Amino acid sequence: xxxxxxxxxxxxxxxxxxxxxxxxxxxxxxxxxxxxxxxxxxxxxxxxxxxxxxxxxxxxxxxxxxxxxxxxxxxxxxxxxxxxxxxxxxxxxxxxxxxxxxxxxxxxxxxxxxxxxxxxxxxxxxxxxxxxxxxxxxxxxxxxxxxxxxxxxxxxxxxxxxxxxxxxxxxxxxxxxxxxxxxxxxxxxxxxxxxxxxxxxxxxxxxxxxxxxxxxxxxxxxxxxxxxxxxxxxxxxxxxxxxxxxxxxxxxxxxxxxxxxxxxxxxxxxxxxxxxxxxxxxxxxxxxxxxxxxxxxxxxxxxxxxxxxxxxxxxxxxxxxxxxxxxxxxxxxxxxxxxxxxxxxxxxx
Amino acid sequence: xxxxxxxxxxxxxxxxxxxxxxxxxxxxxxxxxxxxxxxxxxxxxxxxxxxxxxxxxxxxxxxxxxxxxxxxxxxxxxxxxxxxxxxxxxxxxxxxxxxxxxxxxxxxxxxxxxxxxxxxxxxxxxxxxxxxxxxxxxxxxxxxxxxxxxxxxxxxxxxxxxxxxxxxxxxxxxxxxxxxxxxxxxxxxxxxxxxxxxxxxxxxxxxxxxxxxxxxxxxxxxxxxxxxxxxxxxxxxxxxxxxxxxxxxxxxxxxxxxxxxxxxxxxxxxxxxxxxxxxxxxxxxxxxxxxxxxxxxxxxxxxxxxxxxxxxxxxxxxxxxxxxxxxxxxxxxxxxxxxxxxxxxxxxxxxxxxxxxxxxxxxxxxxxxxxxxxxxxxxxxxxxxxxxxxxxxxxxxxxxxxxxxxxxxxxxxxxxxxxxxxxxxxxxxxxxxxxxxxxxxxxxxxxxxxxxxxxxxxxxxxxxxxxxxxxxxxxxxxxxxxxxxxxxxxxxxxxxxxxxxxxxxxxxxxxxxxxxxxxxxxxxxxxxxxxxxxxxxxxxxxxxxxxxxxxxxxxxx
Numbered sequence: 090x091x092x093x094x095x096x097x098x099x100x101x102x103x104x105x106x107x108x109x110x111x112x113x114x115x116x117x118x119x120x121x122x123x124x125x126x127x128x129x130x131x132x133x134x135x136x137x138x139x140x141x142x143x144x145x146x147x148x149x150x151x152x153x154x155x156x157x158x159x160x161x162x163x164x165x166x167x168x169x170x171x172x173x174x175x176x177x178x179x180x181x182x183x184x185x186x187x188x189x190x191x192x193x194x195x196x197x198x199x200x201x202x203x204x205x206x207x208x209x210x211x212x213x214x215x216x217x218x219x220x221x222x223x224x225x226x227x228x229x230x231x232x233x234x235x236x237x238x239x240x241x242x243x244x245x246x247x248x249x250x251x252x253x254x255x256x257x258x259x260x261x262x263x264x265x266x267x268x269x270x271x272x273x274x275x276x277x278x279x280x281x282x283x284x285x286x287x288x289x290x291x292x293x294x295x296x297x298x299x300x301x302x303x304x305x306x307x308x309x310x311x312x313x314x315x316x317x318x319x320x321x322x323x324x325x326x327x328x329x330x331x332x333x334x335x336x337x338x339x340x341x342x343x344x345x346x347x348x349x350x351x352x353x354x355x356x357x358x359x360x361x362x363x364x365x366x367x368x369x370x371x372x373x374x375x376x377x378x379x380x381x382x383x384x385x386x387x388x389x390x391x392x393x394x395x396x397x398x399x400x401x402x403x404x405x406x407x408x409x410x411x412x413x414x415x416x417x418x419x420x421x422x423x424x425x426x427x428x429x430x431x432x433x434x435x436x437x438x
Numbered sequence: 439x440x441x442x443x444x445x446x447x448x449x450x451x452x453x454x455x456x457x458x459x460x461x462x463x464x465x466x467x468x469x470x471x472x473x474x475x476x477x478x479x480x481x482x483x484x485x486x487x488x489x490x491x492x493x494x495x496x497x498x499x500x501x502x503x504x505x506x507x508x509x510x511x512x513x514x515x516x517x518x519x520x521x522x523x524x525x526x527x528x529x530x531x532x533x534x535x536x537x538x539x540x541x542x543x544x545x546x547x548x549x550x551x552x553x554x555x556x557x558x559x560x561x562x563x564x565x566x567x568x569x570x571x572x573x574x575x576x577x578x579x580x581x582x583x584x585x586x587x588x589x590x591x592x593x594x595x596x597x598x599x600x601x602x603x604x605x606x607x608x609x610x611x612x613x614x615x616x617x618x619x620x621x622x623x624x625x626x627x628x629x630x631x632x633x634x635x636x637x638x639x640x641x642x643x644x645x646x647x648x649x650x651x652x653x654x655x656x657x658x659x660x661x662x663x664x665x666x667x668x669x670x671x672x673x674x675x676x677x678x679x680x681x682x683x684x685x686x687x688x689x690x691x692x693x694x695x696x697x698x699x700x701x702x703x704x705x706x707x708x709x710x711x712x713x714x715x716x717x718x719x720x721x722x723x724x725x726x727x728x729x730x731x732x733x734x735x736x737x738x739x740x741x742x743x744x745x746x747x748x749x750x751x752x753x754x755x756x757x758x759x760x761x762x763x764x765x766x767x768x769x770x771x772x773x774x775x776x777x778x779x780x781x782x783x784x785x786x787x788x789x790x791x792x793x794x795x796x797x798x799x800x801x802x803x804x805x806x807x808x809x810x811x812x813x814x815x816x817x818x819x820x821x822x823x824x825x826x827x828x829x830x831x832x833x834x835x836x837x838x839x840x841x842x843x844x845x846x847x848x849x850x851x852x853x854x855x856x857x858x859x860x861x862x863x864x865x866x867x868x869x870x871x872x873x874x875x876x877x878x879x880x881x882x883x884x885x886x887x888x889x890x891x892x893x894x895x896x897x898x899x900x901x902x903x904x905x906x907x908x909x910x911x912x913x914x915x916x917x918x919x920x921x922x923x924x925x926x927x928x929x930x931x932x933x934x935x936x937x938x939x940x941x942x943x944x945x946x947x948x949x950x951x952x953x954x955x956x957x958x959x960x961x962x963x964x965x966x967x968x969x970x971x972x973x974x975x976x977x978x979x980x981x982x983x984x985x986x987x988x989x990x991x992x993x994x995x
Contacts (some may be wrong), residue, residue, distance in 0.1 A: 170720075243700035248718050255694040262768045295854040298847035299767070308768045312847075322836070324843040331768070360768045365691055368768050415832030415855050431767055436690045 121343070125219060128212035132177065136189050136197035142221055144173030144194075146246050148228040149217055151210035152176055155232040156183040157379060160282050162232055163192065169236075170245035171228060175221065177213045179204050205392045208346070215343040222338040226250040229334055229348055230371065235285070236263065236334045238369040239423055239434035246335075252437055253337070256365065260356040261335040263369040264431055267313045268292045268420065269376040274408035277377045285374035291417040292372075293317060294429055297330065305345075306354040307331070308361055314376075314411050319402040328399060332371050333357060360433055367435040370426055381408055441560025442553065445472045446633075447536035449524040451517070452544030453480035453510060456490040458719055459544050463494075463501055465725075466733025467548040472556070474500045474534050476527050478520045481507040502527065513596050515655055517630070517662040522646045525639045540633040545716035546685060547725065548732045549706040550740050558684070558712065558742045559633075566638055567680045569628025570671045588625060589616055592659040620654050626671045630662045631685040631715065634670055641673040642666055684742065686711035703727045710741045781882055785853045786861035786960045788953075789937055790888040791902040793865055794976035799888075799967045800863045804830070809963060812852060812862035816845065816869040831855045845872050861960040866936045867904055878940070883948035886956045887937050888968065890976075899925050900985045901977060908980035918991035921984075 103109040148171045152159075163174065174195040178185050179202075189195045200213065207213050214229055226246070230236055238249055238261065253261070268289040270277040279288050297312030310330040311320075320327035332348045336356065343352050350357045360366040380403065387393055387400045411417075418429070426432040448468070452459050463475055477495065479488050488507070495503040504527055510516045521541060528536055538559055548555075559565075573585060590610040594603040634642075645651050646669075655665045671679065686709050688696040695716050698706060700723040706714050717724060731738075788796055788811075796813075803811045804824050810831055812823050820838065824830035832855055841848040853860050866874060877883045892898040899922070900908070907928055916924065940946045953964055977985065 240699065240701055243723070244718075245720055248697070248699060248720050251718075252697065256690075256692045264767045296847070296851050297767070298844040300844075310767070316840070321840055324840050358768055364769065413832055433767060433769070436692070438690075438696055 124212060125216055128207050129216040129220075131200045131202045131207070132198040132213060132216065133200065134196070135178070135186055135199045136195065138173070138193065138196050141173050141175075141196045144225070146171050146226050146228065146250065147173045147175055147222055148230070149175045149214050149222070150177070150230055150232055151179060151204075151214060152181060152185060152232050153179040153204065154181045154183050154185075156181070156185055156188065157279055157281055157283075158232050158285070158374075159185070159188065161284055162235075163195070165235055166228070167194070168245075169241065170247045175217050177210065177217070179210065203392065209393070211344045211347060218338050219340055219343070223340050225338060226253075227336055227338045229336070229344065231347075231373075233285075233374050234265075234332075234334070235372040235374070236369060237372060237423055237426070237432075239367060239427060239432055239437055241423055250335075250337075253367075256436070258359050258366045259337050260333050260351075260359050261367065261369045262308070262358045262360050263332045263334055263371045264297070264310060265313075265330045265332050265371045265373050266292045266431065267315055267330075267373050267375065269314060269411040269417075271410070271412040271417075273410045274376045275378050275381055279374070279377040279379065285377075286372070286420065289374050289376065290420045291412055292420060293416045294418045294431075296416060297431075298324075299331075302350075305350045305357055306361075307350045307357040314416075315399075317413075317416060318411055319399070319406060326398075331358075334371055335369065360435070364433070365436045366433075367437050368433040370432055372420075376411055378408075441556045443472065444538065444556045444559050445474075445534060445536045446538045446540055446552075446555065446559070447528040447531070447534065448473065448475045449521060449528065449539060449541045450475055450477045450544065451510075451520055451524070451541060452477065453483055454544035454719075456487050456494070459491055460494050461725060462544065462547060463498075465548065465729045467552055467729075468500070469733075470552050471500070473552060474502065474528070474531070474536065476524045477501065477503045478510075478524050479503065479507055480510045482509040482511075502531075511595055511597075513660045515658065515661050515665075518646075518655060518665045521662070521666065522643055526643050529636060529640055529643060536636055538633055538635060539639045540684075540713075541631055542685065542713055543631070543715060545719075546631070546713050547715075547717045547728055548712065549686070549709060549714045549728060550712045550738050551732050551734050551736060553735055554738045554740050555684075555712045557737050558740055562680065562742070564635055564637075565678055565680050566632070566634045566670055566674050567682065567684045568632035568634055568667060568670050569683055570626040570667050570679050570681055571628055573625045573627060585625075587659040587661075587664070588619070588654070590659075591615075591617065591657045593657060596659075617654070617657075620651050622672060623654075624668060624671060625664050626667045627664045628667045628681070629683050629685075629687065631683050631687070631713070632666065632670075633684050638670045638673055642669045645669050684711055685713040685715055687715045698724060700724045703731075707731060707738075712740065712742075781850055781853060781880070783853055784859060784882045784884060786859065786958065787864045787877055787883060787885045788861060788888060788960070788964065789864045789866060789885060790953075792888075792890045792976060793868075793904065794978060795890050795968075795971060796863050796865075796888060798971055798976055799964055802967055803861075803960075803963050806963075808858070809960075810856045810858060810860045811960070812860070814863050814865055814869060815841070815852060816849075816862075816864060816873045818868055818870060845870050846876060849873060849876060859959065874936075878946045878948055881947045881949075884956070884958065885937055885948050885950040886953045886961055886964070887941070887950070888953040888964065890968075896988045897985060899929070900981050900988070902929055903981060903984070905978045905980055908978065908984050912980055912984055912987075918987060921988060 100109050100113070103112050148166055166174070172194060174192075176189065176195060176197045178197050178199045180200070186197055186199065189197045198213070198217065204210055218227055218229065228236060228246070253259075268285070269291055270289045271291060277288060279285060293313045296317055297310055299308050299310045302309040308331060311324065311327040313330055315330075316324055316327040329349045333351060333356070334348055336342065336351070341353070342356070345352055360368045384400045384403050388404070393400060423432060427434055450459070450463070459477070468475055477491065479491055492503050495501045504523060506523070508516050508520055508523075510520055525539055528534075528539055586607070590607055592603070592607070594606055596603050655661045658665070686706070690696060698714060698717045698721065700721045703724055706728070788800065790796055800811050800813045801824070803809050804813075812830070815823055822835050823833040823837065828834060833852075852862060864873070864877065877885065890901065903911070903925065911921070911924055911928065914924065937950055941950050953961055953968070
């Protein structure tokens with residue numbers, strides 16, 4: 090409150106001299122530099138690889154006790170053409186670092202600091218992105234998220250980014266698809282090396298709503314199984330289902346909240362005004378038996394968004410079955426997503 | 439087989455990494471005694487690259503690499519000069535005597551067998567497969583300079599010396615300079631990738647040796663798109679020119695060439711062309727598959743007809759390139775329009791004046807397993823997908839919240855809730871205005887208007903009123919004689935039968951019909967149900983009283 094009043098007074102005073110833009114930009118820049126240094130210094134480079142700065146398509150990811158997903162995660166993204174993984178390990182106790190030491194294309198930064206205070210890991214990612222990602226096509230995802238795009242089965246990220254460079258598309262706007270199995274969540278076991286696309290092959294096909302977010306020039310999507318199951322009574326609070334996981338990074342970019350949007354209005358939703366561009370999708374495999382442990386831990390830790398409001402909702406529903414024959418559809422391939430109009434291939438033939 | 443002794447010299451104009459060039463020329467397609475490859479490798483590239491390629495060429499007896507190379511730059515004469523150098527090398531190869539010369543690039547790849555190419559050339563004897571479009575038609579160049587390309591001097595490079603380039607062109611325009619064209623110069627534009635007879639090639643090479651012609655083309659802009667084309671046009675009979683290329687290429691709306699990936703094998707194999715451009719460097723699977731396919735000795739289907747140009751190709755292109763491009767995710771302008779755009783499935787709406795009759799029919803129809811009928815789900819005051827059941831087709835009685843959050847998305851969900859077709863009841867007074875507009879302008883909406891069997895006009899009039907209106911009229915305490923006038927006034931005010939009015943106007947996109955005239959699955963069901971029900975019972979209580987008052991006072995309209 091006081092802050093906004095001060096801002097307004099300062100703005101009006103400076104406007105007289107025509108300096109308001111410059112001063113606010115300067116304040117913004119100093120603030121960003123400060124946060125960058127602050128959160129950057131929290132990270133300790135524990136697994137170093139030779140020539141890791143030369144990677145062409147790097148991937149950035151913040152991890153905490155996710156070993157049950159990592160082997161497939163690496164396999165999936167290596168297959169897509171990611172040539173170096175930048176992991177931030179937030180105090181895992183499942184031998185994550187030891188496993189990473191065996192991989193030749195992974196670097197790890199370690200921190201014990203608060204996940205919440207660093208804007209749910211975003212500041213750590215922003216720091217690494219600014220340091221190692223500028224000028225490159227950077228993938229930024231959570232360990233339970235799998236980025237797909239039209240025909241990703243037969244075309245790799247190098248081909249995709251060559252096309253994007255050719256047509257001048259700077260980012261890939263993506264729909265986040267929550268996938269689940271046809272069993273109860275607590276009985277859906279995902280272990281090491283399991284393919285989550287096989288363990289959780291179902292997703293909601295039609296119940297998505299989208300509205301404009303003029304402040305960030307973004308399209309705000311809600312829906313899927315989260316809306317249907319957990320937020321049907323209060324749809325306004327359902328979490329956002331849109332992400333921007335692939336960006337050709339520039340030094341003034343930064344993610345604001347969990348890859349949903351960035352500070353730059355031009356890149357938040359590139360396909361909004363040009364149907365010739367393409368969009369992607371992010372498969373989100375959250376609903377497995379491990380969620381129960383995570384929720385119970387979270388009830389104590391309280392390190393997640395909106396003080397774990399979403400997690401309380403999960404507990405309420407007691408990890409029951411999410412599958413419903415009227416809403417769910419079995420995942421086949423990216424062509425299916427195009428036919429369901431959840432992906433947009435634009436002019437990428 | 440006839441035509442199997444046709445000899446083809448390939449002119450490979452390239453600047454890519456030698457690994458990619460070697461991958462291309464080591465394809466089985468080029469391993470043929472009737473085929474020779476002459477390579478011009480860009481001088482601007484590292485020496486070690488050239489050496490690698492030259493070493494490979496030495497090991498093959500039908501691949502030759504030109505030693506006098508030039509630096510090639512996009513848009514400059516160097517590309518034409520390199521091409522004519524290769525043509526000269528090919529024509530002076532006395533041990534080979536090529537019948538045809540085919541220009542390809544490092545990112546081209548064969549998509550048909552060598553025998554197929556021979557057959558195509560044999561069937562279209564002495565045809566020049568080269569695009570020659572007259573500059574007057576102005577069809578070929580979309581945007582950018584056309585006639586200016588040879589009107590002025592272009593000594594500067596477009597990419598490296600952009601400012602000088604533009605300034606110099608503008609200066610020439612301002613002073614009204616115009617270059618002298620060589621005699622008989624008739625400019626024709628077309629793609630660079632040709633397949634021409636050695637006779638035409640000989641003429642091109644000879645002409646390029648003439649100082650006047652050489653100097654003219656040297657300072658033109660993008661001469662690779664008209665220099666050789668114009669010369670070939672001059673020497674050949676016009677009916678011998680196919681005006682199309684045997685190489686498949688396509689430029690998207692960004693002006694970028696189409697790139698082929700691993701999943702394009704079927705598209706390329708069925709395309710009526712012999713070569714394709716460009717193939718992604720990463721598409722190893724596609725290369726292997728094509729190597730297998732084009733390496734065979736058999737003749738494959740390749741429907742090239744020199745007489746009937748482009749139409750076939752266009753149809754083929756349209757069929758594949760313009761098929762479904764994807765969805766509306768992230769493509770939101772305004773919600774109202776978005777709701778219509780998103781849906782491509784037909785849906786059915788049952789509407790009409792007698793609300794209770796419709797409700798009765800819908801409730802009955804919903805009991806059938808294979809029919810999906812919702813009742814008034816867009817009612818402003820409540821949303822129950824179906825009266826009897828708690829959970830109907832994935833919807834529950836509490837869905838009013840989610841419906842009110844985004845009614846259009848809810849409509850979309852309802853329409854797609856089952857694989858089959860969906861029908862719902864809609865009341866034009868009590869249901870959401872927003873949805874009414876959607877239905878009205880949606881091509882996929884099929885509105886069926888149902889009216890009960892009236893016994894007389896009074897009944898008809900009264901049934902058009904809704905409960906509250908009837909109550910209000912009853913509460914007015916007016917003389918019975920004036921009742922009919924009041925009812926008429928009320929109905930006139932509320933635009934009583936929107937759908938029936940629309941029936942006769944053109945201000946809608948929906949398919950609006952009487953139930954009796956409709957012919958679909960739901961119409962059949964409802965027609966049957968309607969004959970079972972008798973209307974009188976289903977008037978709401980106040981309407982019944984009103985009707986009785988009319989009867990009592992012997993007012994018959």
